[in-house]
Amino acid sequence: MADVAHRAGVSVSTVSRTLRGLSTVSDTTRARVEAAARELSFAITRSASSLVTGRTGRVAVLMPNLASWFLSSALSGMAPALREAGLDLLVYSVTDVHERADFFDRLPARRNADALLVVSFALTPAERARLDDLGMPLIFVSQHAPGRPSVYVDDEDAALRGTRHLINLGHRRIAFLQTFDETGFAWSSKNRLAGHLRALDDAGLEHDPSLVMSVPDWKGGGMATAVGRLMSLQDPPTALFAETDDFAFRLLAALRAANVPVPAQVSVMGFDDHVMAEVLGLTTLAQPAVELGRTAVRLTRSVIENSDGAQERHIVLPTELVPRGSTGPPPAAGS
Amino acid sequence: MADVAHRAGVSVSTVSRTLRGLSTVSDTTRARVEAAARELSFAITRSASSLVTGRTGRVAVLMPNLASWFLSSALSGMAPALREAGLDLLVYSVTDVHERADFFDRLPARRNADALLVVSFALTPAERARLDDLGMPLIFVSQHAPGRPSVYVDDEDAALRGTRHLINLGHRRIAFLQTFDETGFAWSSKNRLAGHLRALDDAGLEHDPSLVMSVPDWKGGGMATAVGRLMSLQDPPTALFAETDDFAFRLLAALRAANVPVPAQVSVMGFDDHVMAEVLGLTTLAQPAVELGRTAVRLTRSVIENSDGAQERHIVLPTELVPRGSTGPPPAAGS
DNA sequence: GTCTTGGCTGTCACCGATGACAGCGCTTGC
DNA sequence: GCAAGCGCTGTCATCGGTGACAGCCAAGAC
Numbered sequence: 001m002a003d004v005a006h007r008a009g010v011s012v013s014t015v016s017r018t019l020r021g022l023s024t025v026s027d028t029t030r031a032r033v034e035a036a037a038r039e040l041s042f043a044i045t046r047s048a049s050s051l052v053t054g055r056t057g058r059v060a061v062l063m064p065n066l067a068s069w070f071l072s073s074a075l076s077g078m079a080p081a082l083r084e085a086g087l088d089l090l091v092y093s094v095t096d097v098h099e100r101a102d103f104f105d106r107l108p109a110r111r112n113a114d115a116l117l118v119v120s121f122a123l124t125p126a127e128r129a130r131l132d133d134l135g136m137p138l139i140f141v142s143q144h145a146p147g148r149p150s151v152y153v154d155d156e157d158a159a160l161r162g163t164r165h166l167i168n169l170g171h172r173r174i175a176f177l178q179t180f181d182e183t184g185f186a187w188s189s190k191n192r193l194a195g196h197l198r199a200l201d202d203a204g205l206e207h208d209p210s211l212v213m214s215v216p217d218w219k220g221g222g223m224a225t226a227v228g229r230l231m232s233l234q235d236p237p238t239a240l241f242a243e244t245d246d247f248a249f250r251l252l253a254a255l256r257a258a259n260v261p262v263p264a265q266v267s268v269m270g271f272d273d274h275v276m277a278e279v280l281g282l283t284t285l286a287q288p289a290v291e292l293g294r295t296a297v298r299l300t301r302s303v304i305e306n307s308d309g310a311q312e313r314h315i316v317l318p319t320e321l322v323p324r325g326s327t328g329p330p331p332a333a334g335s
Numbered sequence: 336m337a338d339v340a341h342r343a344g345v346s347v348s349t350v351s352r353t354l355r356g357l358s359t360v361s362d363t364t365r366a367r368v369e370a371a372a373r374e375l376s377f378a379i380t381r382s383a384s385s386l387v388t389g390r391t392g393r394v395a396v397l398m399p400n401l402a403s404w405f406l407s408s409a410l411s412g413m414a415p416a417l418r419e420a421g422l423d424l425l426v427y428s429v430t431d432v433h434e435r436a437d438f439f440d441r442l443p444a445r446r447n448a449d450a451l452l453v454v455s456f457a458l459t460p461a462e463r464a465r466l467d468d469l470g471m472p473l474i475f476v477s478q479h480a481p482g483r484p485s486v487y488v489d490d491e492d493a494a495l496r497g498t499r500h501l502i503n504l505g506h507r508r509i510a511f512l513q514t515f516d517e518t519g520f521a522w523s524s525k526n527r528l529a530g531h532l533r534a535l536d537d538a539g540l541e542h543d544p545s546l547v548m549s550v551p552d553w554k555g556g557g558m559a560t561a562v563g564r565l566m567s568l569q570d571p572p573t574a575l576f577a578e579t580d581d582f583a584f585r586l587l588a589a590l591r592a593a594n595v596p597v598p599a600q601v602s603v604m605g606f607d608d609h610v611m612a613e614v615l616g617l618t619t620l621a622q623p624a625v626e627l628g629r630t631a632v633r634l635t636r637s638v639i640e641n642s643d644g645a646q647e648r649h650i651v652l653p654t655e656l657v658p659r660g661s662t663g664p665p666p667a668a669g670s
Numbered sequence: 671g672t673c674t675t676g677g678c679t680g681t682c683a684c685c686g687a688t689g690a691c692a693g694c695g696c697t698t699g700c
Numbered sequence: 701g702c703a704a705g706c707g708c709t710g711t712c713a714t715c716g717g718t719g720a721c722a723g724c725c726a727a728g729a730c
Contacts, residue, residue, distance in 0.1 A: 001686065011710045016688065026708060041468055043445035047385035048686035051715045056382065058425075066414060072407040079401060079428040088443060090393075091424045093414040108423060110378050253614045276611055279588050336716065346680045351718065361678060383716035386685045446686095 001042070008036040019044060046088075059300060060090040060113035062103075064121055069246065069274045070289050074119055074141060077293025085301050087114070094121075104130050115300050117141055122187065137303045141296040143187065149303060149313040151295045155188045158285045158319035159195030159241070160202075162269050165283075165321055166239045167203045170329045171267065173211065174200070175230055175237040179247060180216040189243050192271060196241055211237055218247060223254040231260060238330035239267040245274035245284055252280060252326070263328035273322055281325035288317050336377065343371040354379060394635060395425040395448035397438070399456055404581065404609045405624050409454055409476060412628025420636050422449070429456070445469050450635050452476055457522065472638045476631040478522065484638060484648040486630045490523045493620045493654035494530030494576070495537075497604050500618075500656055501574045502538045505664045506602065508546065509535070510565055510572040514582060515551040524578050527606060531576055546572055553582060558589040566595060573665035574602040580609035580619055587615060587661070598663035608657055616660035623652050 005012045010029060018025050018033040025033075036042075050056045059082055063071050075091070082089050090113050094103045104127050109116050115137040123131070128145075131138055140150035166174050176196045178189050193212065200207055210233065215226045230237055242248035248270035255262055262268055270277055273286035295315055303311070340347045345364060353360050353368040360368075371377075385391045394417055398406050410426070417424050425448050429438045439462050444451050450472040458466070463480075466473055475485035501509050511531045513524050528547065535542055545568065550561045565572055577583035583605030590597055597603055605612055608621035630650055638646070 012687080013689085013711080014709060017709090020688090024708065029708080038440070041442055041445065041465065043442045043447070045386070045446045045686055047382040047391065047447075048715090049688070050382035051380070051386060051686080051717085052688040054715085065411065067404075067407045067411045069402075072402045075426075076400065076402045076428070079426065080430070080434065083427075083434060083437070088447070089426045089428075091410075091414065091426050092418075093411070093424075095415070099415065099418060102418070107378070111380050111382075112423065249611065249614050253616075276584065279584050281588075347717075348681080348719085349679060352679090355718090359678065364678080380716055383685090384718070386687085386716080387718040389685080 001044075003040055004033065004036045004042050007040065008032045055304075056112060056114050057086065058088045058090050058113040059115050059117065059297075060092060060109040061117045061119060062092045062094060062109070062121055063119040064093070065095050066091070066093045070142070070272060070287070071119060073289035074293040074296075077290035077295075078117070078297050079293075081294045081297035085297070087301075107134060110134055110136070114304050115139060117296055117300060118143070118145070119296075120188075137300070139296055139300050139303065142292055144314065147312055149299050149311065149315075151292055151299060151315045151317065153287050153292070153317050153319050155191035156195035156198070158287070159192040159271070160199045161195075161319075161321055162241060162271065162285050163196045163199035164203070165323070166241065166267060166269060166327065167199065167205070169239075169267065169327060171237075171239040172205060172330075173208070173235060173237040174205075174239045174241060175211040175213060176241045176243075177213050177215055177226065177247065177251065178243040179218055180214045180222075192243055215247075218250060223250045224257065227251070227254045227258055227260070231258065237266065239269065239327070241269045241271075243271060245270035245272040245277045245282060248282055248284070248326075249274075249276060249280065252282070262326055265331055267327035267330070269327055273320075277322070277324070283324045283327040284322050286320045286322050288319075291317055336379070338375055339368065339371045339377050342375065343367045391447060391449050392421065393423045393425050393448045394450050394452065394632075395427060395444040396452045396454060397427045397429060397444070397456055398454040399428070400430050401426070401428045405477070405607060405622070406454060408624035409628040409631070412625035412630075413452070413632050414628075416629045416632035420632070422636075439465050442469060445471065449639050450474060452631055452635060453478070453480070454631075455523075472635070474631055474635050474638065477627055479649065482647055484634050484646065484650075486627055486634060486650045486652065488622050488627070488652050488654050490526035491530035491533070493606070493622070494527035495534045496530075496654075496656055497576060497606065497620050498531045498534035499538070500658070501576065501602060501604060501662065502534065502540070504574075504602065504662060506572075506574040507540060507665070508543070508570060508572040509540075509574045509576060510546040510548060511576045511578075512548050512550055512561065512582065512586065513578040514553055515549045515557075527578055550582075553585055558585045559592065562586070562589045562593055562595070566593065572601065574604065574662070576604045576606075578606060580605035580607040580612045580617060583617055583619070583661075584609075584611060584615065587617070597661055600666055602662040602665070604662055608655075612657070612659070618659045618662040619657050621655045621657050623654075626652060 001012050001015050005015045010033060014025060014029060015033050018030050019037065046057050065071060079089055092103060092109065094100050117139045119141040120143060138148045140148055142152050144150050144152055163174060176193055178193060197207055213226055215222050240251060242251050248268055252262060252268060255266065260266055268282065270282045270284035273284050277284045295317065299315065336347050336350050340350045345368060349360060349364060350368050353365050354372065381392060400406060414424055427438060427444065429435050452474045454476040455478060473483050475483055477487050479485050479487055498509060511528055513528060532542055548561055550557045575586060577586050583603055587597060587603060590601065595601055603617065605617045605619035608619050612619045630652065634650065
């Protein structure tokens with residue numbers, strides 16, 4: 001910064017004021033400083049500012065992985081919003097137990113970011129407590145967290161509408177397929193199932209437990225097994241509701257492999273509106289992943305800028321049923 | 336830190352030494368300091384250390400988006416490798432021209448990270464020059480950059496093997512479909528086409544320009560038009576080589592919509608080995624995206640730790656042909 | 671007994687910004 | 701003509717660590 005000051009013929013203080021956009025700098029000086037800064041490719045050393053201001057200009061994001069459609073979409077929504085606010089994006093992808101222990105032990109986000117966004121991350125009570133006394137703003141994304149601001153969708157309501165759509169098409173035997181819950185923390189899965197069951201109940205349909213299935217190894221051979229089991233039931237389902245689109249894609253592949261025509265024999269419904277859902281013609285419940293990210297940043301900014309970190313504020317974004325080719329009336333409908 | 340020093344009855348310097356694990360601290364002192372630090376739940380302020388050491392403990396990544404399969408996979412490879420090295424991950428997703436101008440104007444990565452990884456980002460000469468005088472280590476990922484370390488795959492060779500596979504199956508009329516090049520910087524696209532053409536040439540097949548097609552609006556209606564055009568040629572192709580898997584997925588959808596059986600009438604080959612390629616049974620050229628990320632981090636560490644930033648080192652990772660159901664012999668093959 | 675050595679610890683300048691405060695030149699009011 | 705006010709800019713202490721250097725003390729060499 002001293003270099004810039006020297007080149008522009010002013011003091012470091014003026015350079016600082018100019019680069020921070022304070023109004024108490026004359027236009028001519030400002031122009032000179034900006035020119036000098038550009039010529040020297042000068043960029044603020046955040047460490048130094050942080051030391052004085054106590055703010056880092058960085059926002060940390062904690063997520064269970066980086067490659068899933070939902071998470072990468074959410075990140076895509078955050079990035080431009082953060083950039084616009086002049087905030088940098090620090091990503092902590094914590095996948096396995098070892099990384100997890102390490103993260104909560106070292107708490108690298110501490111004092112290293114102005115806020116921490118927790119995205120789709122099922123915290124144990126101990127972890128939650130640890131984050132709570134981090135003394136930094138916490139924002140929860142795609143999950144409801146009591147006592148902290150959060151942004152999410154109403155999974156239960158969305159699933160309810162999904163199942164209702166299938167019922168309205170004439171389906172009476174509707175299976176619900178979910179990923180095998182290794183962690184015990186698949187809250188959205190639970191909520192979606194609850195919505196599904198409620199829709200059945202609302203329609204006066206009985207709940208057949210054999211139509212709710214957890215599928216282990218669903219990315220491998222587990223899906224074929226599940227399809228075989230369902231299709232060989234005494235009274236097989238005419239519609240399958242998959243917990244996520246990704247799951248539904250494998251389901252479609254397994255059905256194709258088993259020569260089960262979709263939707264002629266069974267309808268398939270997903271959840272997410274993954275990019276590929278459109279390509280594959282999958283009926284699904286669209287979840288605004290990008291918008292969730294964007295909104296989370298808005299919330300974060302308001303928390304940081306007003307330092308009302310303790311304020312509890314919950315935003316629920318809408319989901320939307322997107323009917324496509326994978327759902328239709330059941331084989332014997334209308335007869 | 337002063338508090339800890341006071342409580343432990345030592346100087347700040349000793350506290351610093353203790354917490355950094357330097358060996359020149361006696362065991363008794365170390366124990367006292369550690370106890371004091373724990374009691375006060377002291378965490379060091381990285382900004383302050385950075386200011387002195389000049390190292391930030393952060394690595395910045397510049398990529399054109401966050402949601403594509405390739406980029407999110409590459410990130411997935413980087414994250415654990417960085418964490419293992421105790422480095423934080425700073426992500427700059429620069430998509431539109433406005434963000435782009437802003438990024439290269441403000442150069443936010445400068446002095447705020449120990450290295451910058453440029454992933455699949457087509458730089459203009461001016462931008463490249465700008466990064467070059469950033470004075471920080473630069474590592475290029477999924478692209479070759481003269482004068483800087485880089486990690487990438489040999490697109491040309493991979494495409495050559497892909498086309499050769501089709502030729503070996505008996506195909507003689509092979510079309511190559513690429514995304515419409517808005518930017519003029521689709522280097523991998525160019526290299527893949529070159530490999531394709533070389534394979535044709537090697538096999539003594541003539542290159543029919545009408546079989547190389549850029550598809551505008553390939554995510555919308557453009558694909559159907561392209562398929563229509565190809566399939567109504569005097570001598571239509573029996574195999575289609577799509578520049579990327581994502582592209583191939585849309586192509587498969589368009590073919591299905593046009594009732595063109597795959598691979599009975601036309602074979603389809605992709606490039607990437609996107610997760611969905613397996614689900615959809617797409618033959619493709621696997622590109623080790625996660626491994627590229629991991630390797631990039633290894634390279635980065637070596638550059639940072641040995642401060643041999645100027646050293647040029649190029650690593651080429653292997654691609655692999657993954658035959659699946661979308662390719663087979665041409666309709667009239669063997670006759 | 672003196673000198674050297676090595677282990678351990680303290681002192682203090684410094685990293686690069688920020689912000690409080692002072693100062694400068696000029697206009698305005700009286 | 702002088703004081704007050706305003707707009708703009710410079711000076712300097714400061715943030716929380718690090719690292720160079722000096723100092724102290726006990727052990728061992730001569």
